[in-house]
Structures are given as C-alpha cells and as structure tokens.
Amino acid sequence: MIPCVLLLCLLHAIMAENRLVSVDFEVFGNVQGVCFRMYTEDHGRSLGLSGWVKNTRQGTVIGQVQGPWDKVSDMKHWLKSVGSPSSRIDRAVFSDERDISKVEIHGFSTRY
Numbered sequence: 203m204i205p206c207v208l209l210l211c212l213l214h215a216i217m218a219e220n221r222l223v224s225v226d227f228e229v230f231g232n233v234q235g236v237c238f239r240m241y242t243e244d245h246g247r248s249l250g251l252s253g254w255v256k257n258t259r260q261g262t263v264i265g266q267v268q269g270p271w272d273k274v275s276d277m278k279h280w281l282k283s284v285g286s287p288s289s290r291i292d293r294a295v296f297s298d299e300r301d302i303s304k305v306e307i308h309g310f311s312t313r314y
Contacts, residue, residue, distance in 0.1 A: 221271040224306065225299040227281055229263045231292035238263050239312045241286035246310040249273045256313040268305050 229238070234257050242255045242265065251273055255265035267277050282294035 222269065222302045222305060223271050223274050223299060224266060224268040224302045225274055225278065226266050226297045227264065227278070227294055228258075228297075229281055229285070229291060229294045231285075232288075232290040233263045233285065234261055236286050236288040238286045238289050241289075242281070243310050243312055245280055246277060249277055251277055252305050252307040252310055254307065254311050254313050266307065268302065268307050 239255045239257065242263070246253055246255075246267060249269070251267050251269035253265055253267040253269075255263060258264055267274055269277075278294070278296060282291060285291045
C-alpha cells in the first residue's frame with residue numbers, strides 16, 4: 203500500500219504537469235537587432251508552446267507564452283538567462299501569470 207503522503211505528492215506532480223498557464227513577459231538589455239524575436243519564436247515552438255513576441259519602441263522585447271506549466275517554466279528560464287547568441291539580457295519581467303483551461307493562442311508568431 204502506498205502511503206498517503208506519497209500518493210498526494212504524485213497527484214500534485216501529475217496535476218502540475220498537465221496545468222496550462224499563460225504569462226506575459228518583457229525582456230530588457232541588448233535584445234533588438236540581435237535576432238532575439240526569431241530565436242524566441244524558434245525556442246517556443248521547439249517546446250511546443252504558443253505565443254507571440256514583439257519589439258517595443260523602448261528597446262525591449264515583449265510577448266506572451268502559453269502552454270503546459272513545465273514548458274512555460276523552461277521558456278521563462280530561457281528568456282531571462284539565454285536568449286539569442288548575440289543578445290545581452292539584463293533582466294526579464296514576467297506578469298499576469300494565470301491558469302488557463304485551454305490554449306488561447308495557436309502557434310508562435312512575431313508581431314509588428
């Protein structure tokens with residue numbers, strides 16, 4: 203018989219894995235003119251995520267990512283620590299993170 207605590211931990215892990223989330227982001231640093239949007243789109247797609255990315259007039263990159271919680275977490279790490287090869291990320295800000303019942307955006311695109 204599996205102890206209740208172990209069963210609860212297992213159930214929590216399964217629920218977290220299936221949880222869908224949406225999060226907005228803004229990345230600061232040298233992130234324009236260095237193919238940051240293209241790499242963001244490619245990385246999001248490689249993780250099976252949906253979303254969009256866009257340059258701002260303030261020199262930052264903004265966007266939204268949607269998908270399974272664990273994959274969105276991987277993308278958040280990439281946005282704040284990796285980026286495109288020529289970029290320099292000073293910081294990434296994440297906001298409006300929320301659970302969603304289904305993915306609201308289909309595919310990953312660059313907005314202008």
